Amino acid sequence: MATQGPFDTVAQPAESEWLVQPPPESRTRERRGLSESTVIGFAAVVIFFILWQGVGFVRTTWPDGVSLGPITFIAPSQLFLPAPLDVFKAFQAYVQDGRIWKDMAVSGQELMTGYLAAVVLGIVLGLLVGWYKRLRYALDPFITFLYATPRIVLLPLFIIWFGIGVESKIAVVFLGAIFAILINTAAGVRNLDANLIKVARSFGASDLQLFRTIALPGSVPFILTGLRLGIGHALTGVIVGELVAAQFGVGQMMAVAGATFQSAKVFAGLFIIAGTGMLMTFTLQKLEQRFEAWRPRPN
Amino acid sequence: MLRHSGGDMRATAVKLEARRVAIHYRRQRSGLNLIAVDGVDLRVDEGEFLSIVGPSGCGKTTFLNAVDGLIPIASGSLLLDGNEISSPGPDRAMVFQQPSLLPWRTVTRNVVYGLEMQHRAGRESRETAARLIDLVGLQGFADAWPSELSGGMQQRVNLARALATDPEVLLLDEPFAALDAQTRETMQQELLRIWGATRKTAIFITHDITEAVYLADRVIVFTARPGRIKLDVKIELPRPRDLRLKRDARFIDYERMIWETIREEVIRSESRGQAIA
Numbered sequence: 001m002a003t004q005g006p007f008d009t010v011a012q013p014a015e016s017e018w019l020v021q022p023p024p025e026s027r028t029r030e031r032r033g034l035s036e037s038t039v040i041g042f043a044a045v046v047i048f049f050i051l052w053q054g055v056g057f058v059r060t061t062w063p064d065g066v067s068l069g070p071i072t073f074i075a076p077s078q079l080f081l082p083a084p085l086d087v088f089k090a091f092q093a094y095v096q097d098g099r100i101w102k103d104m105a106v107s108g109q110e111l112m113t114g115y116l117a118a119v120v121l122g123i124v125l126g127l128l129v130g131w132y133k134r135l136r137y138a139l140d141p142f143i144t145f146l147y148a149t150p151r152i153v154l155l156p157l158f159i160i161w162f163g164i165g166v167e168s169k170i171a172v173v174f175l176g177a178i179f180a181i182l183i184n185t186a187a188g189v190r191n192l193d194a195n196l197i198k199v200a201r202s203f204g205a206s207d208l209q210l211f212r213t214i215a216l217p218g219s220v221p222f223i224l225t226g227l228r229l230g231i232g233h234a235l236t237g238v239i240v241g242e243l244v245a246a247q248f249g250v251g252q253m254m255a256v257a258g259a260t261f262q263s264a265k266v267f268a269g270l271f272i273i274a275g276t277g278m279l280m281t282f283t284l285q286k287l288e289q290r291f292e293a294w295r296p297r298p299n
Numbered sequence: 300m301l302r303h304s305g306g307d308m309r310a311t312a313v314k315l316e317a318r319r320v321a322i323h324y325r326r327q328r329s330g331l332n333l334i335a336v337d338g339v340d341l342r343v344d345e346g347e348f349l350s351i352v353g354p355s356g357c358g359k360t361t362f363l364n365a366v367d368g369l370i371p372i373a374s375g376s377l378l379l380d381g382n383e384i385s386s387p388g389p390d391r392a393m394v395f396q397q398p399s400l401l402p403w404r405t406v407t408r409n410v411v412y413g414l415e416m417q418h419r420a421g422r423e424s425r426e427t428a429a430r431l432i433d434l435v436g437l438q439g440f441a442d443a444w445p446s447e448l449s450g451g452m453q454q455r456v457n458l459a460r461a462l463a464t465d466p467e468v469l470l471l472d473e474p475f476a477a478l479d480a481q482t483r484e485t486m487q488q489e490l491l492r493i494w495g496a497t498r499k500t501a502i503f504i505t506h507d508i509t510e511a512v513y514l515a516d517r518v519i520v521f522t523a524r525p526g527r528i529k530l531d532v533k534i535e536l537p538r539p540r541d542l543r544l545k546r547d548a549r550f551i552d553y554e555r556m557i558w559e560t561i562r563e564e565v566i567r568s569e570s571r572g573q574a575i576a
Contacts, residue, residue, distance in 0.1 A: 209416055220403075
């Protein structure tokens with residue numbers, strides 16, 4: 001019954017073969033590249049810390065400076081630049097006196113509450129604004145106004161409205177993160193492939209089905225970009241908010257430590273914040289990989 | 300005698316009927332209202348394979364979109380089984396020029412997409428998908444991502460997706476236009492095989508005359524915009540057909556006749572364009 005064309009036998013195996021067996025060398029090169037980047041990156045960090053610690057070593061060994069011919073090198077004081085081990089000791093002390101848990105709980109609460117609220121509302125509003133152009137026209141002036149303003153400048157108002165507790169910081173984190181998420185999500189919806197929308201319409205899809213099967217998955221890459229940008233804004237909001245006025249929190253601890261010249265403790269706070277940002281970004285990358293299994297792998 | 304003619308009537312039942320159909324098209328940028336199609340009268344019988352050819356921009360795709368129910372007609376009437384077409388429905392399915400597969404769905408999940416949209420996806424839709432993936436010759440690719448497929452393979456999925464909803468009328472909008480010449484001939488051959496197995500009413504849009512004659516029972520030539528029917532010719536060539544038919548003298552006669560008609564139309568529209576300018 002099936003009339004086989006003369007090209008059938010030629011075209012088909014040729015098409016499938018490359019798929020069943022991906023070129024072997026591309027995979028090994030990828031693996032080697034990955035380990036190479038890890039090794040070099042790790043080595044660079046280790047060398048950096050050794051050099052930094054070296055400054056501390058010079059300081060304790062030759063407090064009056066080292067003379068190398070005409071040049072005398074005087075290591076900066078510990079107040080100016082504490083060595084990594086000093087930072088570690090400050091961190092240990094911070095852990096031992098128990099303040100760290102209270103500070104991290106407060107900062108974490110501000111960050112997570114504000115960020116998660118921004119994620120939920122940012123995605124929902126972004127989808128709606130991207131989809132319904134009249135809503136976009138209505139909200140555009142507000143979004144533009146707030147996005148162009150560094151949200152940190154709203155902090156004095158938030159302190160008046162919400163006090164110096166966690167609420168004012170949550171508000172700053174929320175406003176800081178939401179626009180990156182909202183704008184990117186809306187851009188994702190607006191960049192949807194018109195052909196796919198036509199396919200859905202042709203099969204009689206309802207608006208809700210279109211939204212669920214085309215608009216949402218189609219804008220996932222944009223949403224993830226927004227989430228990643230939002231992390232930076234959210235962290236800035238927490239720390240700057242606490243620097244200005246707070247009772248607890250990692251930022252508040254840094255403000256006090258800075259005002260009392262405990263530079264090592266300031267560095268300890270800095271590493272906590274950097275670590276949190278890296279952890280969040282890493283989690284998001286894992287999420288990205290899970291969502292984008294369908295993307296062609298770049299060579 | 301009476302019974303015989305009754306049986307005859309059923310065998311050639313009119314599936315789709317267009318009566319003085321006009322379709323207007325609003326240009327996005329200039330806001331001008333163009334008349335894309337004007338006064339098209341057409342009957343397509345059940346189980347018939349109809350090809351529509353015409354110079355580019357003649358409104359043949361617009362007409363097909365109207366049959367699918369994606370765009371409204373301005374006047375006249377467009378009837379499917381005697382009912383006015385007003386929106387897309389499960390009795391029609393479109394094979395698009397671009398494969399337009401959902402890149403985040405595997406081949407199987409793309410094939411069942413139409414069923415899902417029509418709330419007809421069930422336990423058996425996986426089997427339907429598997430059967431159709433076999434039918435279009437994609438055995439072993441059920442779980443592949445669209446990005447892993449060649450253009451020809453993607454177009455096979457596009458076809459399987461349309462067939463999955465088991466439509467009564469299959470609408471094909473230049474489905475092979477973006478393929479290279481060899482893949483294209485393979486796909487024509489495949490389409491004939493699949494059409495032979497399903498015998499659905501099919502409307503096939505193309506600008507390739509050879510393709511139109513090779514596939515169809517009947518070829519229609521549209522005039523330059525506004526599109527009207529310029530020529531309506533029955534292709535009386537035996538089935539099943541294979542690629543050798545393209546060298547047959549009768550085949551070449553059909554091709555030449557259609558080619559002359561289109562050329563006349565292109566020249567006419569060009570001289571008219573100059574007259575306006």
